[in-house]
Amino acid sequence: MTLEDERACMAPLQLAGQLIVESGGEIYRVEETITRMGRALGLRDVDSFAVPSGVFISYRLSDGTVETAVRRLHPGATDLERIDRVNSVSRRIEEGTLTLAQASAELEAIRDDRRPVRRWQPLAAWICASGFSLLFGGGVAEFLLSGAVAALVELLCEGLNRARAQSMFITLIGGLVSALVPMAAALLWKDLNTAPTIAGALMPLLPGLAMTNAVQDTVRGDMVAGLSHGMSALLTACLAAGGALVAAALFLRLTGGGAV
Amino acid sequence: MSIDLFHALAGSLLGTLGFAMLVHAPRRSWLPGALIGMAAFLIYWLLGLAGLPEAAAIFIGSLTGAMAALFCARWLRMISTVFLMMSIVAFVPGLGLYQCMHYLGEGETVQGAQAGIQAMISIAMIVLGQSIGSYLFRTLVKPPHHRQGH
Numbered sequence: 579m580t581l582e583d584e585r586a587c588m589a590p591l592q593l594a595g596q597l598i599v600e601s602g603g604e605i606y607r608v609e610e611t612i613t614r615m616g617r618a619l620g621l622r623d624v625d626s627f628a629v630p631s632g633v634f635i636s637y638r639l640s641d642g643t644v645e646t647a648v649r650r651l652h653p654g655a656t657d658l659e660r661i662d663r664v665n666s667v668s669r670r671i672e673e674g675t676l677t678l679a680q681a682s683a684e685l686e687a688i689r690d691d692r693r694p695v696r697r698w699q700p701l702a703a704w705i706c707a708s709g710f711s712l713l714f715g716g717g718v719a720e721f722l723l724s725g726a727v728a729a730l731v732e733l734l735c736e737g738l739n740r741a742r743a744q745s746m747f748i749t750l751i752g753g754l755v756s757a758l759v760p761m762a763a764a765l766l767w768k769d770l771n772t773a774p775t776i777a778g779a780l781m782p783l784l785p786g787l788a789m790t791n792a793v794q795d796t797v798r799g800d801m802v803a804g805l806s807h808g809m810s811a812l813l814t815a816c817l818a819a820g821g822a823l824v825a826a827a828l829f830l831r832l833t834g835g836g837a838v
Numbered sequence: 839m840s841i842d843l844f845h846a847l848a849g850s851l852l853g854t855l856g857f858a859m860l861v862h863a864p865r866r867s868w869l870p871g872a873l874i875g876m877a878a879f880l881i882y883w884l885l886g887l888a889g890l891p892e893a894a895a896i897f898i899g900s901l902t903g904a905m906a907a908l909f910c911a912r913w914l915r916m917i918s919t920v921f922l923m924m925s926i927v928a929f930v931p932g933l934g935l936y937q938c939m940h941y942l943g944e945g946e947t948v949q950g951a952q953a954g955i956q957a958m959i960s961i962a963m964i965v966l967g968q969s970i971g972s973y974l975f976r977t978l979v980k981p982p983h984h985r986q987g988h
Contacts, residue, residue, distance in 0.1 A: 602861070604919060657862040662917050669915075698859060706856025713849030713879075714933040715841050757936075773940070777933040781853065784930050787861050789961075790923040793968045819935045826943030 579620050583678065584639050587619050590682045592649050595626065595633040597664045597688060602656035604791045605803030608633060611668045615681075618672040630806050656787055663688050703732035703782040711778030720771055724778035727759045731779065749814055752783045753821020761829045776822060783818040785811040843883075850879035850928040857927045863920045870910050871924035878903030879928040893963045896929050900967025901974075908975040926968055931960040 594615060595608045608628040616624030616637055623638040630653060636646040667684050670676040676684070707728030711720045731752045738748045756779035764770045788811035796804030841849070854875030858868050882899030886892060903925030911918035934957030941950035 603917075607917070607919075656860075658867075658917070658920050658923075659862050659864045661919065662864050665917050702856050702859030704856070705852055706860055709849050709852025709854070709856055710932060711849075712845045713841065713853055713928065715845070757939075773933065773936060777936040780936060781930070781932045782857070782860055784932060784935075786857055786927040786930055787919070787923050789930075789965070790919060790926065790968070793965050794919065794922065794972065797969050797972050815935060819939045822936055823939035823943050826940050830943060 579640070581639055581641060584621065584637075585645060586682075587616065587621055587637070587678060588635065588645060588647050590678065590685050591616055591626075591635050592633065592647060593682075593685045593689060594664050594668065595628060595635070596649060596651055597685065598661050599628065599630065599633065599651045600654040601658070601660040601664075602653065602787055602791070603661045604794045604798075604807075605630065606795050606798040606800050607661070607665075611664065615668050615671050618668075618674075619678055628803075630803065630810075658787075660688055660691075699736065700729035700732045703728040706782045707778040709778075710781040711774045714774035714777045716771060716774030716778060719767070719769070720775045720778065723760060723763060723770065724775045727756055727775070727779040728782050730759065731755050732782065746813070746817055749783055749817040750821045750824075753780060753818040754825045755821075756780045756783065756818075757822035757825035758829065761825065765833070780818055780822060783814070785814040788814065841883075846879060846883045847876060851876040854924050854927050858920070858924050861923065863924070864916065866914070867916055867920045867924075870914065871907075871921050874903060874906045874910060874921055875924045875926075875928050877906065878925050882929065893959050896960055896963040897967045900926055900929055900964045901971040904968045904971025905975045908972060909979070912979075922968065922972070926964050929960065929964050931957040934960060 591612050595612050598608045598611060599605075605628050609626045612626035612628075612633070612635055613624050616626075616635075621637040622640075623636075623644075625636050627634045630651075632648060632650050634646070634648050636644055639645055664685065667676065667681055667688075671681050704725035708721045708725035711724035716724065734755060735748050735752050738751065739745075757776045760770065760772045760775040760779065763775075764772050788807050792804050792807035792811055795807055851872050855868055855872040858871050863871060878899045881902055882895045885895035885898055890898075904922060907921030907925040908918055910921045934953055938950050938954035938957055941947075941953055
């Protein structure tokens, strides 16, 4: 490999790290993927250090100098399929079935792939919330209403996201609407059990992935990333539940507690 | 355990499937992942029926779910995160968190704190079960010569 080829390896390594972090992946996975890809491409002394907001990569060129780069990252929407595709590219480089040029092209294709996945989100939220309302002891009415509320909240959150609202504010509003609509419905529908309906509607807002990432990063010995993901999960759960708390207090004040 | 078998199976399957769709898990992981989530919850449900305390049932359900998830990730050559997340999502105490907020909203601080602590214990058991399950799997099952899902 020429010196220019070695220097050209930095871009795909950075892109792989960027795609994993921005799609909601674990930090240990970013570092492991970059190191494995670099070694498989024939680079020496490959090192990577990632945090949830950036990635640092360095390796030694054949002339003895060290090539280093830093990239600032901004976590985006969770997309596990993207992480899986990056992982597949990394695996095929290691197996020797993908050249540097092919890997770069595939990673760029993953970055530029803007699938219309958002259309599925309200349906996904509906299925998720309906299922959990059953798990929390709900019946048919709770099953239907919980799903409908979650789909509505998902559409609302997407709208707020497009309006560039802060993610914390979006979660808080999501929690508030998830609780407020079933409480209002219970005024008209006396037999409705609000607890499983609201709890089911809140479930799509809860941080299942951040919790998994926190555990996995901690198990691999990365306490900084584990704590960071853990705090993110805790904050998200508190905000979603806090929205429900505001809704409950508001409703109690307005109705005197009859429907809550 | 206040729900029947149908509610436990249908609820955990649909809830896990919907959550997988929400985080854009690869489509070929939806069914196996939802089945792992359902099986883990079924273990928890059966242990609850057998009289085990809830925290212990969550711990064992989460631990077995994590091991099944890691096995499935290796078998299907996919990232483990997908299956690990799906194996625990049915244990996330959404109802407990809501009850905590509901009581606090009504000014019943003691009951709110009780529900909140119960929810925190459930979360701690999920984390503990998944950590130990992941550690046990990686210790007991040697990785193949060429890397599979990592």
